[in-house]
Amino acid sequence: MNQTEKFWDKASKNYDKTEDRFEHIHRKTSENTKKHLNITDIVLDYGCGTGTKSCEFAKQVKEIHAIDISSKMIEIATNKGTTNKVENVNFLQTTIFDEKYKKESFDVVLAFNMLHTVPSPQDIVNRIHELLKPEGLFISATPCMQEKMSFLVGMQIYLFRILSKIGIVPIFIRRFKSSELDDLIENGKFQSIETESIYKGATSYFVAAKKVS
Known part of the structure; x- marks a missing residue:
C-alpha cells in the first residue's frame, strides 16, 4: 500500500462529515449531472469515495x-449500497488504468473532486477519452483554488499545501482556474456542452463534455 492509499484510508473515517460543509455544491452538481444521465447508460464513477453519488444516481x-484507490472508502461505499438496497453498482478498489476496463466501454465517466489531486490530470482525461464510447460524456466537478473562496477555506487549503510540501500529506493539490480546466478538457478531445461555476465557501467548476474524436 502506497502513502496516497494510506492517506485516503485514514480520511475515509470522516469523509462524509467534511463533505457536508459543501452541501450546496454537491447538491447543485448532482442536479446538473442528472440532466445528462439515461436509463441505458453504463457509467464509470472514478474516485467514488464513500459511494454517495453512485448510490444517488443508480436508479437513473x-x-x-x-x-477508488482506498479500500476503506470502498468498504464504506459497499455498506452504503447494501443499506440503500442498490443492486446495479459495483464498488471496486482499483485505478482508472486497470486493464480490465477496455476502450469504449462506458457511456458516461464521472470524476468529482478528483482532477486537482492527481499527478497528471491530462493523462487522466486522456484515459477517460479512451474509455468512453463515441460521443460519450465526461462529467466532472473540480475545486478551483485560484478563484473565489472564503477566508476559512483559503486558510485550510494553505495549511494543506504546506503539509503537502513538507511531506506530511502525500497529495499535491493543484490550484486550478476554470479556464485551465476548459483547456485540459479541450486538449483531451472533448467538447463542453455545459459548464457552471458553483460557489458556497469555495468555487467548484462543473463540466459536462462530449467525446468528439
Missing part, C-alpha cells in the same frame, strides 16, 4: 462501476 442508469 443501467449500471455503475464505482472505483
